[in-house]
Amino acid sequence: MSIKNLGIIGGGQLGSLLAVAAKKLNINTIIYCDDVDAPAQNFCNKFIHGRYDDKVKMQEFIKEIDVITYEFENIPYETLNEMNKLKPVLPKPSVNKLIQHRIAEKDFVNKLNIRTTRYASIENKSDMEPLGDFLPGILKTTTMGYDGKGQYPIQKIEDINNLNIDFSKGYILEKLVKLKKEISVIITRFGNNSYEIYEPIENTHEDQILKHSVIPAEISKKIFEESKDWSIRIAEELKYIGTLCVEFFLDKNENLYVNEIAPRVHNSGHLTINAFNISQFENHVRAVCSLEKIPLKKISNAKMVNLIGNQIRPYRENFKLNENEFFFDYQKKEIKDKRKMGHITTLI
Ligand code: ADP
Ligand code: MG
Numbered sequence: 001m002s003i004k005n006l007g008i009i010g011g012g013q014l015g016s017l018l019a020v021a022a023k024k025l026n027i028n029t030i031i032y033c034d035d036v037d038a039p040a041q042n043f044c045n046k047f048i049h050g051r052y053d054d055k056v057k058m059q060e061f062i063k064e065i066d067v068i069t070y071e072f073e074n075i076p077y078e079t080l081n082e083m084n085k086l087k088p089v090l091p092k093p094s095v096n097k098l099i100q101h102r103i104a105e106k107d108f109v110n111k112l113n114i115r116t117t118r119y120a121s122i123e124n125k126s127d128m129e130p131l132g133d134f135l136p137g138i139l140k141t142t143t144m145g146y147d148g149k150g151q152y153p154i155q156k157i158e159d160i161n162n163l164n165i166d167f168s169k170g171y172i173l174e175k176l177v178k179l180k181k182e183i184s185v186i187i188t189r190f191g192n193n194s195y196e197i198y199e200p201i202e203n204t205h206e207d208q209i210l211k212h213s214v215i216p217a218e219i220s221k222k223i224f225e226e227s228k229d230w231s232i233r234i235a236e237e238l239k240y241i242g243t244l245c246v247e248f249f250l251d252k253n254e255n256l257y258v259n260e261i262a263p264r265v266h267n268s269g270h271l272t273i274n275a276f277n278i279s280q281f282e283n284h285v286r287a288v289c290s291l292e293k294i295p296l297k298k299i300s301n302a303k304m305v306n307l308i309g310n311q312i313r314p315y316r317e318n319f320k321l322n323e324n325e326f327f328f329d330y331q332k333k334e335i336k337d338k339r340k341m342g343h344i345t346t347l348i
Contacts, residue, residue, distance in 0.1 A: 003289040004028060007065035007087070009079075011038025011047065013330040013340065014071035014265050014281075017273070019044040021281035027289055032061045039332045040071075052079045062086050069242060069288045073100045073263055074144050090241045090288040091263050098238075099263045102142045102172045109258045112237060114230050116258050117249070122171040128157055134175045142170040147338070148208025177249045177257060183217050184268040185231040188243040188283035195235060196283055196296045198276065200227050201268045203247075209338060213268040214303040215275060219250065226256050234261060243284035245269060267306065267340070274326050274345045275302035300347040312341035324348070 006022055008015050011033030019029040020043055029044040034051050041047035046064065050057030052075055062068075068089045070080070073096055080093035099105050106116045120131055122139065131137075135157070141150035152163050154173070165171070182203045189195040202217035203210055217224070231246045238244075245266030247259040269280035277297040278286075286293065307315060312335060315327055324347040332341055 003066045003291075005030060005065045006285065006289060007032065007061055007068040008040070008044070008071055009033070009052075009068065009075055010071035011035060011040035011044075012071060013039065013328075013332075014267075015040035016043040016330060017270070017279075017281045017328075018069075018071060018265065018285060021279060022285045022289075024282065025285055025289070025291065027285060030061060030064045032058070037333045039330050042331045052076055055082070058083065067288055069284070070096070071264055072146075074146070091238070091244070092241075095238050095240060096263050099261050100143055102140060102145075102260070103170075105261060106172075108237075109234070109261070112230075112233055114233070114258055115256065117177055118175040120173050122167075122173050124167045125160055125165075128154075128160055128173065131173055132157065134173050136176045138174050138176060139165070140172050140174065142172050147210075147340075148205075151208065178252045180250045180252050180254070181217075181219075182259070183219060183223075183227060183248045183250060184213075184245050184266060185227050185248070186243060186245045186266060186269040186272065186280050187231050187235050188280065188287050189235040189240045190287045190293045191241070193236070194293060195232065196278070196293060197228055197231065198269065198272055198280065198296065199298070200224055200248075201271070203268050207338070209308060209340075210267050210306055211308075212303060212305055213271055215271060215298075215301055220254070223250060223254065223256055230256075230258065234258075242287045243269070243280045245280075268304075270328070270343050271302040271304040271345050274347055275300050302345055302347050304343055304345045306340055307342040307344065309335060309337045309339055309341065315342065315344070322346075 005028045008031045011031045022029045030046045031040050031044040032048045036049045048061050077097040080089050084093050109116050136155045139152045183200045185200050187197040200217040201213050204212040243265045245262040249257040249259050265280050273279040326345045329342045
């Protein structure tokens with residue numbers, strides 16, 4: 001059966017960019033989101049507003065679609081699992097469940113003999129006491145974090161007393177890596193040993209939010225190969241279908257670590273829209289809709305800059321772009337501090 005109607009859970013900029021890519025492939029997109037102002041409603045064919053536990057609204061969504069995907073990972077497992085009984089959810093709900101929990105995710109990566117930061121599970125304040133070895137570190141909520149939300153830098157054990165931490169949520173303490181740089185690898189897997197992989201992307205964060213992404217990453221041949229090899233192993237082990245991003249740390253001694261896995265298209269891959277023949281978004285739609293896999297070809301080196309909060313303003317006011325610059329406005333209703341409002345990609 002050929003797939004005509006793609007359901008997407010989540011209506012942020014990643015949903016918008018998936019909808020734009022689907023349109024090019026003549027696939028309709030129906031977006032389900034709990035935010036009535038979700039910007040992706042400006043880009044999809046149909047928008048349904050509802051909570052992620054509203055079974056009636058979800059039925060309305062499921063009726064309309066052939067296959068379901070998602071653009072963010074913080075969706076209740078129950079929701080994805082229930083939907084999967086009626087229409088295929090890709091990537092599989094079990095993959096999302098694993099990755100949305102930072103400890104399960106790191107356990108999984110370590111089992112593949114792939115390095116992560118050192119980490120420990122923290123359920124209450126006293127769990128921290130024997131963990132001086134893990135400091136300086138970062139305490140993170142095990143679930144629901146993004147863009148650095150729910151993260152607390154800890155220099156010494158006593159710091160915990162000055163922070164108002166709600167220990168009814170689960171936490172993970174991660175040892176701080178002395179970062180040389182951060183890179184990410186985006187891969188789209190279509191089936192057994194069938195994938196397209198993008199070259200590593202070098203990322204710079206400000207306030208734990210991605211600011212710049214650039215290709216080529218300035219890394220050694222060894223790190224180039226190792227990061228790609230690990231990403232392929234992760235995607236194969238998960239029997240993943242669709243686009244996945246692996247975020248890496250590189251330390252000052254040239255050790256590579258997996259930071260986290262995103263079971264979806266990723267902000268660092270925005271530059272693939274202009275720098276490759278097929279973007280991460282188009283590849284995701286192709287994989288989840290069982291369309292043809294087309295060999296990747298790079299068009300150009302590129303740099304992407306996120307426009308955060310007020311940084312979007314000058315670009316909205318008729319900014320003159322050069323021929324090699326591409327401006328994306330996510331059309332979010334309200335400009336907010338630390339909110340990703342748009343991006344610019346420059347081919348270099
Ligand atoms: P999120 O889910 O919010 O993206 P991350 O775990 O990726 O959370 O953390 C966001 C950023 O914070 C990372 O990209 C990195 O810059 C910094 N960071 C997080 N954990 C560590 C760590 N253990 N060592 C060094 N930097 C870290
Ligand atoms: Mg991250």
